[in-house]
Amino acid sequence: MRIKLIACRVIRDELRLFLPPGVETEVFEIGLHVRPESLKAELQAGIRRADGNCDAILLGYGLCSNAVVGLIAHKSRLVIPKVHDCIGTFLGSHRAYLEEMAREPTFFLTRGYIRGYERDHCGPMEEIEKLAGRHGRKRAEEIVGEMMRPYKRLVYLRTLENADMEADRKYSEEMAARFSMRYEERPGTLELLRRMVKGDWASDFVIVEPGQELTLEHFVL
Secondary structure (H helix, E strand, O other), rough: OOOEEEEHHHHHHHOOOOOOOOOEEEEEOHHHHHHHHHHHHHHHHHHHOHHHHHHEEEEOOOOOOOOOOEEEEEEEEEEOOOOOHHHHHOOHHHHHHHHHHHHEEEEEEEEHHHHHHHOOOOHHHHHHHHHHHHOOOHHHHHHHHHOOOOOEEEEEOOOOOOOOOOHHHHHEEEEEEEEOOOEEEEEOOOHHHHHHOOOHHHHHHOEEEEOEEOHHHHHHO
């Protein structure tokens, strides 16, 4: 089966563990999530470039603020994990994510998120720095602090066990302290990514046939 992968950079390094040689891959930055309509336009353009040149276009995304709603390929199938964002992917399912959030409102981080926040200046701590220039640091801290107030716990998910995690751990602990969250660290799972690349789509994936649009209803559990 011929596949093309279109993915968020957040999961790029984890996906590389499973990709066979020669698979065409297109990666987009996490900063596009700040503008879902721009993300949708970039994804649709990527789909258009691949449409008909492969049997399936794999989308390494989730619902992502509805950015994938309306995406369509006319000659290839679209396949995407049935999650709302990449955290659900790293927890194994959207249901697992809902269970974690029901237990305690939690802000999750992975290496990909941290690198993306730093590179694209779009994480909570980076947002403080951006707002400080316009509103002053005290007011910037208040604005972002209010946004983060519901979260009681920060969990760093280890997704690349052989990687040096000291920089990630420092960033995560600093964020937890800044926003008064309890810090935890635990392993994530790459099972959904493995299954997506290997073509094991029996469950937990949305499969859209050529000519059909991705809809919000596809992501309802």
